[in-house]
Amino acid sequence: MFEKVIKNAQLPFQKDLLNIGIIDGVIASISTEQLIGKEEFDLDGNLLMPPFIEMHTHLDTVLTAGESTSNNSGTLSEAIEIWLKLKQSLREDDVKKRATAAIKMLMEYGVLHIRAAVDISDPNLTALTALLDLKKQLQPFVDLQVIAFPQDGLISCSANRERLIEAVKRGADAVSAVPHLEYTREDGVKSLEFAFSVAKEYGKDVHIFCDETDDEHSRFLEVVASITIKEQMEGRVAASHANALLYYSDAYAQKVMSLVKKAKLTIVCCPLINSTMQARMDAHPKGRGITRIKELTEEGINVCIAHDDIQTPFYPFGNGNILQAAHMAIHLAHMTGSEELTHIYHMITSNGADAFSIKETYGIKIGLPATFVSFPVKNIRDLFFRQPKCRYVFKNGEVLIETEPEKTKWTQSMI
Template sequence: MLHDGTKAGLHGKIEGRATLLTGGRVIRDQGDVAAAAILIGPDGRIRDIGPDLSGGPAADRVDLKGRLISPGFVDMHQHLDKTSVLRFAPNPSGTLQGAREAFARYARQSGPADISRRAGRTMRRCLSRGTTAIRSHVNVDKDAGFNGIEALAQLREDWRDRMTLQLVAFMMAHPGQDFDWLDANVDAAVALADVVGGTPAVSHDPARYIDTLFGAAARAGKAVDLHLDEHLNPAATHFDTALDCVERYGMQGRTVFSHVSALSAMPGEDFRRIMDRMIRLEVGAVTLPAANLYLQGRDHPILPPRGLTRVAEMMRGGVAIATASDNIQDPFVPTGSGDMTEIARWTLLAGHLLANELPATHAMITSVPARLMGLGPDHGLKAGAWADLVVTDCAAVDTLIAGGADDMQVWSRGRPVSRLSVEPAETEITAADA
C-alpha cells in the first residue's frame, strides 16, 4: 500500500535534526553496489557517505537492513500542462498530428487552475514512485498564451522543497508560423522558464525558427531542448541546421535533442556522421519510448517500425542519452504511471538493448539526465547533494529495473515522503535455488 510520507512516523524522523542511514547498499555510477552509511544534515543535503560513519548523539538513526539505495529518478521530458486530459481530448487517429490537434482544442479553454490541478496530481504520483526531478516542456503560443508556463512557474516555486522542476518554454510551431508574434513574445516566455524549446519539423521555415530559439536562449543564458525530427522521414531532417546553431551560438554542452526518431530511418553512414557531430559538440539526447511506440509507424501496413531513435548505437557510441516519460495519459500517450523504472524497461525492450545493459538503463533515469539538466552538485549519492533517495528491497540494480521493488521508500530533501509496499506472492528465487 502507498503511504503519504508527509504524515509522521514513516521512519520516525524528527524535523530539524541530522539523520544517519545505516545498513544500506548504495548504487555507484557504474551500477556496482557498495555497503555504506549516509549522513544527512538538517538542511536535507548529504553530509557524508562511507562505510563507517557516526552521526553523533544528535542524529536520528535509521537502519535500512541491507536495502538498496538509488539516487532519486530524473524524468527530463514531460508535458505537465497536457497531463491527464485523455478523457477530454481524444485522439481517434492515434497519430502525432491527431494528438496535436486534440490538445490544441482543449488548450483554448484550459485555464491556470486546471493546469495546476492536473500537473500537481501527476507530480505527486511521480514523487511517490521515486522521481525527484522533472523537466517539463510547456506550450506557449497565440492560442493558449502564457497560461501553462505561468501556472507551472508557480508550481515550481510551491514544490521547491520536494522536487526539482525545470520548465522548457516550448514555443509552439505552426505550419503558418506567425514569426512576428514569436519574435515579440519569446523573450518574455523564456524569462519564466529554465530552458528554451520547440519543434522545428512543424514550422514552415525551420531554419529561421531554430535560429530564433537559439538566439533567445543565448540572450537569456539558458539551455536548449528541441523536439527534433520526431518522425521517420530521413529526407526531411533538421539535425545539421540545429547543430550549426549549437556552434554559432556557443551552446556546446547546453543543448539536448529529444526524440530524434528520424535517425533510425537514416542509412548507417549518415547516422554516424550526425552522432559524431553530436558527441563533438556535447549535445545530449532523450529517447521517449512510450510516445514513439504509440504514435509512430501507423501508416506502415507491414512491419510497422518501433519509432524510437537508435538507442543502443547512441548509448554504446558515447552519446549522453537519457530516457523519459514524455506524456502521461493524454492524446499523445494514453498510458503512464509516473514510474521511471517502467520507462527504463520499455527503453531496454523497444531499444533492443541487452539484458546485461539493465544497469545502463538505470543511468538513463538517474545520472545521465541529471547531467543533461545541469543538476551538478545537487543530484547523486555524494556529499553536498540533496538527499533525494529511492530505497528498495531489490538485490541489485538489474533487479530494480527488471522487475521493480516489493518495498520502496522515497526520500526527498532528506525527508521520507512515501512508501510503497506489496506482499510478494513468493520469495525471490536465488541462484542456488535455480
C-alpha cells in the first residue's frame, strides 16, 4: 500500500493514463495497473506534469505598477527612470511583502523554480538583502535563484562593480550585465568581461540581459557567446531578450546563432514584456518584439520562455501565469503546429532544468521527488489556450496548493 496514489493522470506525450504511487515523498511506482493508497487523488484523465521553471523575473520591482508609476511611453528608458525614483526609498519589509505575494501568484500557476534578477544599483543593497533572506526562508516550498543585476550598468555606474562582487559574496547565484545600456559599445564589451571575470572567480553562473533593443547594431550576443567559449563556461550562461537578433540580416543572424549553439547558451525570451516594449520606434510594419525563438529552436539551441515582470513600470500586467507568456510566444513566433507546441512546452519546463542544476531531480520518474502539478485540462493544447490555475501543486508528496475548478452554471435555456 502506498501513502498516496495519484490515479488516472495524463502525463504529457504519454498514450495511457497512469497511476503514481508515492512513499516518503518520493515516486515509488508509475503504472497503468491499479495502485492502492491510504490517500488517493483521482485526476480523471487530467494533465500531470513537472512544475514550470520561470527563468527570468524581478521580485524587487514587482507589484509597483499604478497610476503614479505609469510608464506612458511604454519604453525601457521611461521604465528605468521611474524605477530609479522608486528604488531610492526601498524598504526590506516592503520588498519581502511584494516578492512573497508575487511568488505565491507564480506558484498557484505551477511555477516552483524562480530565477529573479535583483537590481544592485543601490548603495544599501536593500532588495538584495531582502531577497536572499526570503530565498532561505521559502526554501522548503520554492526554489529561488537570485541574480545580481546592475540595472544602471557596470561601467556607466562604476560603483556597481564593487556591488556586484559584494552581492556574489553575500550569496547571489549568478551575475548579470546590461551591455546595451552602457554608454558605448566598448563599455558594453568591458561590462561583459567584468561580469564574466567575477563569475569565474567566484564560481557563479552568468545571466546577461542582452540586446534588449530594436537596434540592429546592438551586437552583444556574439560577445557573450565568444567570452563563454574563451572562458570555457559552456552551459553556464544565459542571455535574456536578444531582441536585436530579430533585426540582423539573415546571414549575420545565422553566424550569431551558430556561435550561440557552440557556446551552449540558453536564450530566455520574455514575450509579454518584449511584445509591448519593443518596436515602439519602428515605422509600420512593426517588428513582432520577440527574438527568433523558432529559428533558435530549429538550430538546436536551448530556449526558455519566461513571464518576466509582474505589474511594474516596465510591464503593467501579468498575474504570475507563465502560460500567458507561452501563449503570446506561440502567436508571435508562429509556433502553432503540434510539434511546435511541444517545443513551447519544453521552453517553460525542462529547458530551464539545466540552468537550475536540477536536471537529475526534475521530471516524473520512479525515485524522483513527488513534486509535480496538475491542471484541469486533458492535453498541452488545452493547457495553452485555457491557461488555468493548477488543480493541485504537489511538493515532495504533499499537497501544497489546491484550487477548486471553475464552475459555470446556466440558469436559463437559450434555445
